[in-house]
Amino acid sequence: DIVMTQSPDSLAVSLGERATINCKSSQSVFSTSRNKNFLAWYQHKPGQPPKLLISWASTRESGVPDRFSGSGSGTDFTLSISSLQAEDVAVYYCQQYYSSPQTFGQGTKLEIK
Amino acid sequence: QVQLQESGPGLVKPSETLSLTCTVSGYSISSGYYWGWIRQPPGKGLEWIGSIYNSGSPYYNPSLKSRVTISVDTSKNEFSVRLSSVTATDTAMYYCVRVAHGYQLCPFDIWGQGTMVTVSS
Numbered sequence: 346d347i348v349m350t351q352s353p354d355s356l357a358v359s360l361g362e363r364a365t366i367n368c369k370s371s372q373s374v375f376s377t378s379r380n381k382n383f384l385a386w387y388q389h390k391p392g393q394p395p396k397l398l399i400s401w402a403s404t405r406e407s408g409v410p411d412r413f414s415g416s417g418s419g420t421d422f423t424l425s426i427s428s429l430q431a432e433d434v435a436v437y438y439c440q441q442y443y444s445s446p447q448t449f450g451q452g453t454k455l456e457i458k
Numbered sequence: 459q460v461q462l463q464e465s466g467p468g469l470v471k472p473s474e475t476l477s478l479t480c481t482v483s484g485y486s487i488s489s490g491y492y493w494g495w496i497r498q499p500p501g502k503g504l505e506w507i508g509s510i511y512n513s514g515s516p517y518y519n520p521s522l523k524s525r526v527t528i529s530v531d532t533s534k535n536e537f538s539v540r541l542s543s544v545t546a547t548d549t550a551m552y553y554c555v556r557v558a559h560g561y562q563l564c565p566f567d568i569w570g571q572g573t574m575v576t577v578s579s
Binding site for chain 2: 346383385387393394395396397400406438440442443444445446447448449450451452
């Protein structure tokens, strides 16, 4: 199984400041045949199901604010929130879908400082 | 708008079989996509259980493969999961999901609200 490791486990950022969450996979999730990274980011708020924010490492889903961005390739990835809003408080998960079983990171809890 | 809704018992006794159903609205399962199940034990992370395409062969997480069965009922537009010989470690929020883009290895783009299942005598 591909192990996904996120850092940090928790993060407190001031409103309007930038938040950065890292995700590292135990092996590359880049497909040379598809020229894509098989990496997604989810936002999970209490009492709600997780929400897909970004797929293919950097493609925002429809309706996701452009303050959310994903970057990285191979084994190292980053989710950035350019200007933190109160509604962004949540747990964020990365997930690889390069190989089965699809696996998730342990989650990063984002709070307001 | 595609919506998923889980249903099933919220309490299951140890050693018994957990059974959940996901009813899909706004889309016909027989038209495509993979459909699956994910769970989250209290205070822990997300674990993919398995996925199935229409009435094709399902894919399972090897960690659960010996105990899990996922099936589809296209006539009812729903899919189900059964997990046998449950223990307290199977206590979790169970989500049904749609796999995006029609391929098995793709992100999960639509989620049900989830249903909490507790294993206890």
